[in-house]
Amino acid sequence: MSLRTRLLWTLGLTLTLLWGLTAVWLLRDLHQQVEHTLDQRLAQSARMVAGLVSQLPDEVWQQAEHHRLSIPAIKGLACQVNSPSGEVIAQTHTDLDGVLTPRQTGHSYRTEDGVKWRIFTYQHDDLTITTADRVEERNLLLTDVMMATTVPFLFALTGSLAALWLGTLRGLRPLSRLKQALAQRHPEALAPVEIPDLPAELRPLVATLNALLSRVQQAFIREQRFTNDAAHELRTPLTAIKTHLQVASRQHGEASRFALTQAEKGVSRLQGTLEQLLMLARLENGLDDAWQTHCLARSAAMDALLMLGEEAQVTFTITWPDETLYLPAPHELVVTALRNLLENAHRFSPDPGSVQVCFNQSGSGLAIEIRDQGPGVSDQDLPRLAERFWRHGTGHGSGLGLAIVSAIAERFSGRLSFTHNAPHGLVAQLWFPLVEDTRHRADRPDVAWGSPVAPHQ
Numbered sequence: 001m002s003l004r005t006r007l008l009w010t011l012g013l014t015l016t017l018l019w020g021l022t023a024v025w026l027l028r029d030l031h032q033q034v035e036h037t038l039d040q041r042l043a044q045s046a047r048m049v050a051g052l053v054s055q056l057p058d059e060v061w062q063q064a065e066h067h068r069l070s071i072p073a074i075k076g077l078a079c080q081v082n083s084p085s086g087e088v089i090a091q092t093h094t095d096l097d098g099v100l101t102p103r104q105t106g107h108s109y110r111t112e113d114g115v116k117w118r119i120f121t122y123q124h125d126d127l128t129i130t131t132a133d134r135v136e137e138r139n140l141l142l143t144d145v146m147m148a149t150t151v152p153f154l155f156a157l158t159g160s161l162a163a164l165w166l167g168t169l170r171g172l173r174p175l176s177r178l179k180q181a182l183a184q185r186h187p188e189a190l191a192p193v194e195i196p197d198l199p200a201e202l203r204p205l206v207a208t209l210n211a212l213l214s215r216v217q218q219a220f221i222r223e224q225r226f227t228n229d230a231a232h233e234l235r236t237p238l239t240a241i242k243t244h245l246q247v248a249s250r251q252h253g254e255a256s257r258f259a260l261t262q263a264e265k266g267v268s269r270l271q272g273t274l275e276q277l278l279m280l281a282r283l284e285n286g287l288d289d290a291w292q293t294h295c296l297a298r299s300a301a302m303d304a305l306l307m308l309g310e311e312a313q314v315t316f317t318i319t320w321p322d323e324t325l326y327l328p329a330p331h332e333l334v335v336t337a338l339r340n341l342l343e344n345a346h347r348f349s350p351d352p353g354s355v356q357v358c359f360n361q362s363g364s365g366l367a368i369e370i371r372d373q374g375p376g377v378s379d380q381d382l383p384r385l386a387e388r389f390w391r392h393g394t395g396h397g398s399g400l401g402l403a404i405v406s407a408i409a410e411r412f413s414g415r416l417s418f419t420h421n422a423p424h425g426l427v428a429q430l431w432f433p434l435v436e437d438t439r440h441r442a443d444r445p446d447v448a449w450g451s452p453v454a455p456h457q
Helices: 003-053 058-064 137-172 173-184 205-251 254-285 297-308 333-347 399-413
Strands: 077-082 088-091 105-114 116-124 127-134 316-319 355-362 364-372 417-420 426-433
Touching: 003 077, 003 333, 058 105, 077 399, 116 137, 127 137, 127 417, 205 254, 205 333, 205 355, 297 333, 297 355, 297 364, 316 333, 333 355, 333 364, 333 399, 333 426, 399 417, 399 426
Parallel strands: 316 355
Antiparallel strands: 077 088, 077 127, 105 116, 116 127, 355 364, 364 426, 417 426
């Protein structure tokens, strides 16, 4: 059942039920009021006859001793006056003695020859006045009153249902416009849905739909970018590996071994590039549920140093933080970001102690500065350091390491920035906000590392 049909049935039945109950209540009350009014008219007629009879002159009373007085008849209404002795003094119908014979005072019902009457008996100055209404006449009057009341009710109910139908159609018209707009869209269209003059109730729906379309569009863009990046970066290594393997197949001895070694190095670079691309894809598409929500900054830095090896560790002079500081990012991602920064600094400044690493806590954040003594970059190239596949000079890296660091920082409300180091070199600053309770213990326990890993502390 459609929403329109369900709404019309629900509101229509509710409206009909309410109008019907109101009509029954009103008609019942109206019936009682009409019955009461007719009974009052019957009683008033008896009192009026009593008042008129009491004013008759004595000559009329003397005449009434010889024959009955006649009262003009009214359709549907009968009247009779009896003396204290029970004799009939005046009457409207001579054939209704059984109906008009006085009994108990007040209102009552009597049936004569299959005709039902409403009787009222009244005593005044030793006279008994009896008035009677034909119930059939009363029912006809009640029917006319009921019809006069019911017809406007039915007309109002019909008009209300028609207004409800038209109002529902008009109120649901924006939904029909939305349905039509979605049906006419191209299956691959991901542009926002724009429908003018939408009611306030539908705007959150369209906004949510547009947000979903935007996320789908971003997912397609990321997928396309991943495919383009993979095709761009894998073409050259694969060509080089193919060339080395062809050379190795045609040569013998030292030349063949050299070609195989070069092919092996190409496979290693290709593997590194694929890992970097997959890392970027994971960052853009969502985090692994198995990763923790925060990590210890000192522990992540030590793990990053260990991944570089002992030969590279002597390059760094590290100033450790005084406190136990926790970052709002998974341990694995912080290690990856620091390893990429340290590896990049080591590549351009390999001398022992030539790279300084400082942990500076400022307010609600932690800034990790890595200062190298390498050649540095120009002012024009400084903003491009975190771009994908951008390489300085003739570097052999994938061009994705710093882009991954920037993506990790942005993912967790951090930032990556670069400045020049005097007199030469580069300063990379990775900033993260601290966990609210920075002394809170993580699920991953800290490790007792013993003596510092760098020669100059």
